[in-house]
Amino acid sequence: MHDQETMVSIAKAKEEWERTTLHDTLAKWPERYEQFITTSGAPVERLYTPLDIADLDYERDLGFPGQYPFTRGIHPTMYRGRLWTMRMFAGFGSAEETNARYKYLLAHGETGLSVAFDFPTLYGYDTDHPLAEGEFGKCGVAVSSLADMEILFDGIPVDEITTSMTINGPAAVIWAMYIAAAEKRGIPMAKLGGTIQNDILKEYIAQKSWLFPPEPSMRLIVDTFEFGSKYLPKWNTISISGYHIREAGATAAQELAFTLADGMTYVQAAIDRGLDVDSFAPRLSFFFNAHNDFFEEIAKFRAARRIWAHVMKERFKAKDPRSWWLRFHTQTAGCSLTAQQPENNIVRTTIQALAAVLGGTQSLHTNSMDEALALPSELAVRIALRTQQIIAHESGVANSVDPLAGSYLVESWTNRLEKEAYEYFDKIEALGGVIPAIEKGFFQREIAASAYRYQREIEERKRIVVGVNEYQMDVPLTIPLLKLDPEGERRQRERLARVRRERDNRLLQQRLAALRRAAKGTENLMPYILDAVRAYGTLGEICDVLREVFGEYREPVII
Amino acid sequence: MDISRMDDLVAQALAGDRRAIARLISTVEQGGAEARQVLSRIYPHTGRAHIVGITGAPGTGKSTLVAELAKAYRKQNLSVGIVAVDPTSPFSGGAILGDRIRMRDLATDPNIFIRSMATRGSLGGLARATADAAHVLDAAGYAVILVETVGAGQSEVDIARMAHTTLVIQMPASGDEIQAIKAGILEIADIIVVNKADLPGADQAVAALEAMLDLNSGHTEWHHGRLFQIEGVLAGGDQVKHSWRPPVLKTCALRGEGIEELVQAIAAHLQYQRESGLHQQREHDRAAEQLQRILRYTLLEQLLERIPKHALQETVEHIVAREQDPYSAAEALIAQARLLS
Amino acid sequence: MVRERKIRVLIAKPGLDGHDRGAKVVARALRDAGMEVIYTGLRQTPEMIAQAALQEDVDVVGLSILSGAHMTLVPRVMDLLKQMGLEHVAVFVGGIIPDEDVPALRCLGVKGIYGPGTALSDIVQAIRQEVEGRE
Incomplete structure (x- = not known):
């Protein structure tokens, strides 16, 4: 950052400061902790100075927004041009209830949709499957067939608004339902924009x-890459996600490293299929967590962009600058919310959202204060959305690009996280890559250890969580919680039965048979899945065909 | 537990009641007088099951293999008992027992009984506890009992003492390096399994193991009698000369591959033992070994009851201070205890 | 050679939700408190859980449910335990359990209900009290 002479002078001055001013103060007033740590357990220095970023080369390491290596952002004007997409993750009960919630959110200024599916749907089961008992609509909306998807987006302009869908194992089937539902309304697939999470790793x-298991799962994902690049140029066919890795207990560095390692694995798989890297890489998107530690999170986002740009350009030889972009969605940390004094969660979410914005996110979900207790109520979700709007329009942080660049602390931590990520890449490489490392339980073990360490820090009061281990209150809960419509499940089951009765079952059987044949071969499965969906094959029926051919995954034992 | 309650539990367990079986396993696992009373009651009903020991290093896929074997036996309509052992944490004395994760498919089969067990400190105690748990399952009528242990040196040998057939599980090593095979491990193996055979290096691993077996057979008889040989008169009659060469089989338990062949090999080993007389000999050795162990334990227990605790502590102090040697000290304590009786 | 009596706890995740962070953290804490924890993994049906409790002769069953399906799953587990004669097994539930469901779960015989932010030491202590109080 500075010339040699200046650095020597600063180092001298710092030593002098430590010896005199600092020393006298510490003698009188010792610090609160012997060691300060981030949310991730990384040590925090008392003071950061130019000495901590002595090797930083502005043009090489930061550059200008919209230019390689994109540390300062992927767009030259960032939020001055267009604000991030305010995209609230929502879904519960039946398609009717969730459709009403979407309309409510859009009416209050939301700019993109994000679908939460219930557990049976996430696992590729229909609502009436025995394992689905008690799970209907609990953590998201149930979608068992095209009929549900039609209702879910009824009256919503899917050709104008983008939709993100949190679906992984059965992503191809749910995506096909979305495409088919639009098709029935006369909207061609080329006009559809949005994201499927589709991140099985x-x-x-x-x-x-x-x-x-991993192998057929990767095949399905590459099928969607290929199909999307041909027919849905505006669709992000994957959202490579660190969010859940973090929620499971990972540190910021682990979230960053594991997510980007997953990303590289997808890119390699698609290249191995014979796809040109620039044909699909611009449609890869990412999804990160914004946790409590403000500066560490901002550093994480900046490091992510720099690493990805480097990897795509140097390792995978992508030529299109769009392939170098790391575009990402952010969600504030669900695991940081407390059931105690839930109103405090509004403040936590605000700080986390601010970190995401200062980190240059492309879209953002802010959690509602009641999510440690239940699904969000209308009031809670509205406050969460308003939080984003206040950051966007009142705080002023969106008015200049990457305003924290040059902060000694932020730049130093950006470097640290980058370095830690590369160290993890080496470890993963040594284990044979991401999939062998999964099979050996490497990630699971790392994450479980971090989660336990974090919890112990709270128990031992090395970490204060307001309202949990300090400033507790014993007061009954006063915020109103969401109640599911008890009729929802009955409605859904009836609709499912009607679909099975009224569709052309002979046609469907032919299409399922065609899918089975294709699954045994090597063809792209998307057209077959789409055909089965159009004939009102249910999610469970289609996934059963694939389960029959592919088998089911079994987790390694890691506790 | 009072005697009539114990009699009830034993009767229920013999009739196959799973709750009673579970309770009795807890009781015998605990050891002590109650355990001995239970074991003496069930002893007449044991000796029918085929006990198969499965051992190998962590990560070789033992639990999955056990689950697949159990499924194969269920297809033959045989009931299966499983004892799965995981290590106790040396720091806390607690344990996380995770073998059931792999045995998910077996969880609700009424003809399968799965019991997880922690090593709880002493490995010697573990061998007793697993053997006793297997006896309870045997008495309760389970036809095949699979005992899976942590691959930790002595426990492997201990399993071999108890089991009719011992499987040693290996997996292909990464690169050229063949997994280090502990001395003695081949001697306890009746069947060697190279699991995860879909990984690269499986054939090399098989070849290396075969070569080691060839090397061993040059100067060692394939007899297990040696392991059971104990000093003095308790050692059984003539050693049976035999020529079972452990087969080396490849499996991929995760995909269910090679399991049928493994089940056949286990059956062949049982048949071989019966025909060669080895089965008889092993039963004899086991009984002798068990009797000696019980004698040793009971005598020790009786002796310790008669020696006051402080006398023991004082003697230890003397030994530490080199005022007395441990050999004469022991003799003196025994003599003292005899006088007291 | 009498082996020390250990508290045996079954930690299970019934239903479909895969969020096992809490279950694993609790399993480790109980292990570190000297207990033997039988961890059965994900997607357990009430039948699997009850069978495991039976075969493992556990003192305590801990159910971790974050999906909101507790009012369906917990009664099923309690019912099966009763049918198997395992009334003595103490059942604890952890996860996202709204206050209004607590009385109903207590009524079913659930001994402890733990939401986010529960101290691990509280869970350890509750289990010890429950098991030792019974002996």
Whole structure:
């Protein structure tokens, strides 16, 4: 940053400061902790100075926004041109209830949709499957067939608004339902924009909603890359996710490293299929967590952009600058919310959202204060959305690009996280890559150890969580919680029965048979899945065909 | 537990009641007088099951293999008992027992009984506890009992003492390096399994193991009698000369591959033992070994009851201070205890 | 050679939700408190859980449910335990359990209900009290 002479002078001055001013103060007033640590357990220095970023080369390491290596952002004007997409993750009960919630959110200024599916849907089961008992609509909306998807987006302009869908194992099937539902309204697939999460590696690593073993899962994902690049140029065919890795207990460095390692694995798989890297890489998107530690999170986002640009350009030889971009969605940390004094969660979420914005996110979900207790109520979700709007329009932080660049602390931590990520890449490489490392339980073990360490720090009061281990209150809960419509499940089951009765079952059987044949071969499965969906094959029926051919994944034993 | 309650539990367990079986396993695992009473009651009903020991280093896929074997036996309509052992944490004395994760498919089969067990400190105690748990399952009528242990040196040998057939599980090593095979491990193996055979290096691993077996057979008889040989008169009659050469099999338990062949090999080993007389000999050795162990333990227990605790402590102090040697000290304590009786 | 009597706890995740962070953290804490924890993994049906409790002769069953399906799953587990004669097994539930469901779960015989932010030491202590109080 500075010339040699200046650095020597600063170093001298710092020593002098430590010896005199600092020393006298510490003698009188010792610090609160012997060692300060971040949320991730990384040590925090008392003071950061130019000495901590002595090797930083502005043009090489930071550059200008919209230019390689994109540390300062992927767009030259960032939020001065267009604000991030305010995209609230929502879904519960039946398609009717969730459709009403989407309309409510859009009416209040939301700019993109994000679908939460219930557990049976995430696992590729229909609502009436025995394993689905008690799970209907609990953590998201149930979508068992095209009929549900039609209702879910009824009256919503899917050709104008983008939709993100958190679906992984059965992503191809749900995506096909979205495409088919639009098609029935006369909207061609080329006009559809949005995202399917479609990230199975982090399911094996952290969230555990898997269907098939790694090999066929990777094939399905590459099928969607290929199909999307041909027919849905505006669709992000994957959202490579660190969010769930972090929620499972990972540190910021682990979230960063494991997510980017997953990303590289997808890129390699698609290249191995014979796809040109620039044909699909611009449609890869990412999804990160924004946790409590403000500066560490901002540093993480900046490091992520720099690493990805470097990897795509140097390792995978992508030529299109769009392939170098790391575009990402952010969600504030669900695991940081407390059931105690839930109103405090509004403040936590605000700080986390601010970190995401200062980190240059492309879209953002802010959690509602009641999410440690139940699904968000209308009031809670509205406050969460308003939080983003206040940051965007009142705080002023969106008015200049990457305003924290040059902070000694932020730049030093950006470097540190980058370095830690590369160290993890080496470890993963040594284990044979991401999939062998999953099978050996490497990620799962790393994450479980971090989660336990974090919890112990709280128990031992090395970490204060307001309202949990300090400033507790014993007061009954006063915020109103969401109640599901008890009729929802009945409605859904009836609709499912009607679909099975009224569709052309002979046609469907032919299409399922065609899918089975294709699954046994090597063809792209998307057209077959789309055909089965159009004939009102249910999610469970289609996934059963694939389960039959591909088998089911079994988790390694890591506790 | 009072006697009539114990009699009830034993009767229920013999009739196959799973709750009673579970309770009795806890009781025998605990050891002590109650355990001995239970074991003496069930002893007449044991000796029917085929006990198969499965051992190998962590990560070789033992639990998955056990699950697949159990499924194969269920297809033959045989009931299966499983004892799965995981290590106790040396720091806390607690344990996390995770073998059931791999045995998910077996969880609700009424003809399968799975019991997880922690090593709880002493490995010697572990061998007794697993053997006793297997006896309870045997008495309760389980046809095949699979005992899976942590691959930790002595426990492997201990398993071999108890089991009719011992499987040693290996996996292909990464690169050229063949997994280091502990001395003695081949001697306890009746069947060697190279699991995860879909990984690269499986054939090399098989070849290396075969070569080691060839090397061993040059100067060692394939007899297990040696392991059971104990000093003095308790050692059984003539050693049976035999020529079972452990087969080396490849499996991929995760995909269920090679399991049928393994089940056949286990059956062949049982048949071989019966025909060669080895089965008889092993039973004899086991009984002798068990009797000696019980004698040793009971005598020790009786002796310790008669020696006051402080006398023991004082003697220890004397030994530490080199005022007395441990050999004469022991003799003196025994003599003292005899006088007291 | 009498082996020390250990508290045996079954930690299970019924239903479909895969969020096992809490279950694993609790399992480790109980291990570190000297207990033997039987961890059964994900996607357990109430039948699997009850069978495991039976075969493992556990003192305590801990159910971790974050999906909101507790009012369906917990009664099923309690019912099966009763049918198997395991009334003595103490059941604890952890996860996202709204206050209004607590009385109903207590009524079913659930001994402890733990939401986010529970101290691990509280869970350890509750289990010890429950098991030792019974002996």
